[in-house]
Amino acid sequence: MDTCQVIVVAGRWGAGKTHWIRQQLAAQSWQKALFYACPGYGAMGVDLVRMGYLYPRLQVLPTISLEKCWNTLPKEGQFFLEIGYHLDVHQLQLPVSSVKRVAIATPEDTELGQWADEVIEAVVPLPAIAPTLPQLWQIELTGQVFDPPSLDELLLELTAGAYGSVQRLKGIFELPDGQAFAVDFCLGVEEIEYTNLNVPPWLEGRPQRWSGLELIGHSLDKAAIRQLIEDAVLSDSLLAQYQAHYRTQVEA
Amino acid sequence: MIAHWAILSGIEGNLRALEAVLRDLQRQRPPITTLYVLGDIIGLKGENDAVVQRLQMPDLEPLEPQICIGWWEEQCFNLFGVGISGEVPELIAQQGEAAVGRLWESISRSSVQWLRSLPFGFHELDCLLVHGSPVSASEVLTPATSPVVLCDRLIRADANQLFCGRSGELFDCWIRAEALTSEVKTLDGREEQTFDLSQRRLIGVGSVGRQPSMASYVLYQPGNNQLKQCFVRY
Amino acid sequence: MKYAVISCIHGNYEALNAVLLDIDRQRVDQIYCLGDLVGYGPYPNAVVEMIRSLDIPTCQGCWDEDIVMGLNACECSYPSQLAEKRGRRAHEWTNRVLHPEVRDYLAQLPMTLRQGNLCFVHGSPNSQHEYLLPSMHGFAALERVLAAQAEVLFCGHTHIPYVRYLREGKIRVQHRGETPQEFQATVKMIVNAGSVGEPRHGRPNATYVIYDTDTQEVTLREVPYDYQKTCAAILEQGLPPIFAWRLARGMEFAERADDPHHVCQR
Numbered sequence: 056m057d058t059c060q061v062i063v064v065a066g067r068w069g070a071g072k073t074h075w076i077r078q079q080l081a082a083q084s085w086q087k088a089l090f091y092a093c094p095g096y097g098a099m100g101v102d103l104v105r106m107g108y109l110y111p112r113l114q115v116l117p118t119i120s121l122e123k124c125w126n127t128l129p130k131e132g133q134f135f136l137e138i139g140y141h142l143d144v145h146q147l148q149l150p151v152s153s154v155k156r157v158a159i160a161t162p163e164d165t166e167l168g169q170w171a172d173e174v175i176e177a178v179v180p181l182p183a184i185a186p187t188l189p190q191l192w193q194i195e196l197t198g199q200v201f202d203p204p205s206l207d208e209l210l211l212e213l214t215a216g217a218y219g220s221v222q223r224l225k226g227i228f229e230l231p232d233g234q235a236f237a238v239d240f241c242l243g244v245e246e247i248e249y250t251n252l253n254v255p256p257w258l259e260g261r262p263q264r265w266s267g268l269e270l271i272g273h274s275l276d277k278a279a280i281r282q283l284i285e286d287a288v289l290s291d292s293l294l295a296q297y298q299a300h301y302r303t304q305v306e307a
Numbered sequence: 308m309i310a311h312w313a314i315l316s317g318i319e320g321n322l323r324a325l326e327a328v329l330r331d332l333q334r335q336r337p338p339i340t341t342l343y344v345l346g347d348i349i350g351l352k353g354e355n356d357a358v359v360q361r362l363q364m365p366d367l368e369p370l371e372p373q374i375c376i377g378w379w380e381e382q383c384f385n386l387f388g389v390g391i392s393g394e395v396p397e398l399i400a401q402q403g404e405a406a407v408g409r410l411w412e413s414i415s416r417s418s419v420q421w422l423r424s425l426p427f428g429f430h431e432l433d434c435l436l437v438h439g440s441p442v443s444a445s446e447v448l449t450p451a452t453s454p455v456v457l458c459d460r461l462i463r464a465d466a467n468q469l470f471c472g473r474s475g476e477l478f479d480c481w482i483r484a485e486a487l488t489s490e491v492k493t494l495d496g497r498e499e500q501t502f503d504l505s506q507r508r509l510i511g512v513g514s515v516g517r518q519p520s521m522a523s524y525v526l527y528q529p530g531n532n533q534l535k536q537c538f539v540r541y
Numbered sequence: 542m543k544y545a546v547i548s549c550i551h552g553n554y555e556a557l558n559a560v561l562l563d564i565d566r567q568r569v570d571q572i573y574c575l576g577d578l579v580g581y582g583p584y585p586n587a588v589v590e591m592i593r594s595l596d597i598p599t600c601q602g603c604w605d606e607d608i609v610m611g612l613n614a615c616e617c618s619y620p621s622q623l624a625e626k627r628g629r630r631a632h633e634w635t636n637r638v639l640h641p642e643v644r645d646y647l648a649q650l651p652m653t654l655r656q657g658n659l660c661f662v663h664g665s666p667n668s669q670h671e672y673l674l675p676s677m678h679g680f681a682a683l684e685r686v687l688a689a690q691a692e693v694l695f696c697g698h699t700h701i702p703y704v705r706y707l708r709e710g711k712i713r714v715q716h717r718g719e720t721p722q723e724f725q726a727t728v729k730m731i732v733n734a735g736s737v738g739e740p741r742h743g744r745p746n747a748t749y750v751i752y753d754t755d756t757q758e759v760t761l762r763e764v765p766y767d768y769q770k771t772c773a774a775i776l777e778q779g780l781p782p783i784f785a786w787r788l789a790r791g792m793e794f795a796e797r798a799d800d801p802h803h804v805c806q807r
Contacts, residue, residue: 450716
């Protein structure tokens with residue numbers, strides 16, 4: 056008999072799935088092992104990496120597909136499984152007995168409502184359900200370090216729709232002072248949320264830890280976005296200059 | 308140990324004057340903890356290479372010499388084609404045509420290279436130490452400079468004490484400004500603001516080598532803000 | 542006398558036309574231009590030819606200087622690496638299309654123009670690259686007006702128009718052991734002409750100013766024009782599409798350097 060309780064969390068983009076899981080984690084006493092996976096975003100994704108940084112005791116499971124997920128399922132503990140908006144919940148095979156289905160939804164999301172054991176009302180008003188699902192585009196940026204004012208401009212332009220209609224933007228970015236931070240934007244919510252990830256400063260060469268950008272939107276101009284990123288990241292020589300400067304500051 | 312700074316400028320290649328000042332520093336109490344040299348290490352007053360070498364000698368190491376460039380160094384960089392401009396109009400205007408050849412002859416490439424490694428100035432505690440002004444090594448600041456210019460340079464200095472050496476004079480002067488009303492109208496509204504400048508200090512550090520047989524410099528204790536003007540006959 | 546002062550046209554012919562039409566209606570005696578005729582926009586030659594044909598006294602902007610001297614603007618002119626790379630692309634394009642006689646005209650433009658107690662500059666009296674922002678320390682701003690030996694200093698470069706009155710400043714200088722000297726400032730004025738071709742006040746409309754020497758009144762003008770035409774031309778000419786996107790929103794590129802006091806030491 057397996058004693059691992061699986062909590063499957065589904066909802067549209069921006070509904071607040073990760074937000075809800077974070078609320079559950081905040082209420083934990085961490086007596087039992089806790090796991091998190093977010094399949095459908097490649098081996099690594101912004102949510103997975105960010106959750107790992109924010110909750111050092113949470114075990115995050117890099118999973119490309121749902122099937123792989125079950126193979127790595129722990130024997131004991133509690134397992135939060137976040138289902139990307141682009142995966143169909145009805146196709147989910149849940150080969151374990153102890154499963155709770157949670158939908159973060161509005162009354163409009165009738166299908167999700169039928170599927171779920173528990174429906175949590177979405178924290179923000181969601182846009183009307185569109186006939187076509189927006190596109191998910193992930194760009195891995197591991198090793199890239201951004202010029203800070205350029206990154207500000209990049210986020211401003213992306214979220215204001217200069218390169219297509221962006222509904223949702225999530226990212227983890229590295230800065231020349233060795234810090235990394237997470238960015239979260241949802242269309243309709245005015246403020247872009249910035250979270251310092253409190254990672255050890257990386258001041259020797261290109262950071263060998265995951266960073267990246269995820270966009271959910273329509274008609275994204277990928278070539279232009281690639282150019283934008285290329286213009287905003289630091290060259291080897293500039294990065295070395297910055298890092299030398301920040302190393303002396305750290306020493307002082 | 309109590310922080311006690313010796314601040315000099317304007318050696319201008321005058322090795323005898325420099326040696327006299329260095330001897331004078333040894334007998335100062337409390338002992339000198341840091342030696343600042345605010346530019347014009349070289350000039351036309353003697354042996355430029357010898358002064359450059361003297362400032363790198365190990366006996367000065369306990370004083371951790373902090374050396375920056377001055378007007379003469381900038382002229383030298385321009386002359387040797389490693390400066391901002393390839394020409395030396397200021398050198399000719401202030402020292403005459405003959406100075407160009409004399410400066411060229413007076414200094415070795417290796418000395419020029421060492422001078423090139425020096426910074427523009429130092430920001431330490433609430434002090435800025437530069438040769439001329441925060442704007443340039445050529446600018447002369449004295450208490451007689453236009454008060455508005457002094458205000459601006461102190462704002463740019465972003466420091467309570469501004470030490471400078473271009474004038475070669477010794478001075479200690481206090482500047483404060485107040486009650487400037489600024490009214491700004493834009494397309495979207497109107498805003499009024501009052502500007503003050505809390506009391507700031509402008510300090511002229513004298514000149515080691517410019518005046519024959521009389522060197523001057525200053526001592527400063529950052530702990531109690533005490534300034535002492537010193538003269539050395541040689 | 543009624544003066545119209547325009548600045549930062551940046552190759553935007555549509556905007557310039559609209560502003561000149563508006564100036565006509567205001568019955569001004571003389572137009573002055575504070576430079577940056579070229580750069581970013583699709584019609585640098587036409588803009589310069591228009592300014593020349595109307596014989597408008599013009600001082601040299603940082604873009605005009607760069608196009609003549611070669612791109613050696615110090616990094617301080619750009620607020621970010623992104624802006625710098627875009628600026629470089631705009632520079633290369635402009636450099637390619639500019640007619641030789643237009644280049645010669647830009648090369649001979651003066652840094653400063655004077656008319657009685659009025660002084661006209663692109664950035665500040667110190668440098669075409671310095672930004673006189675309305676938030677600059679009042680005494681530093683006062684120093685710029687006095688450095689220009691003027692009562693009213695006209696500048697551009699920030700792309701947001703404003704008028705700033707500086708009144709009643711007092712400075713005390715006390716030399717050790719002497720009686721303090723007091724200095725009382727008289728009223729001075731800084732007028733920023735905004736930008737005809739690349740506004741940055743959050744709307745796409747062109748901006749400029751009118752100054753009446755009799756009443757000393759400054760009017761900030763905002764002129765709507767068909768910016769979509771300029772946007773279309775930007776795309777047509779193969780300039781980066783982001784220029785058009787930003788123009789339509791009143792978001793200029795090189796908004797300002799980090800340090801507004803920084804003076805380019807090239």
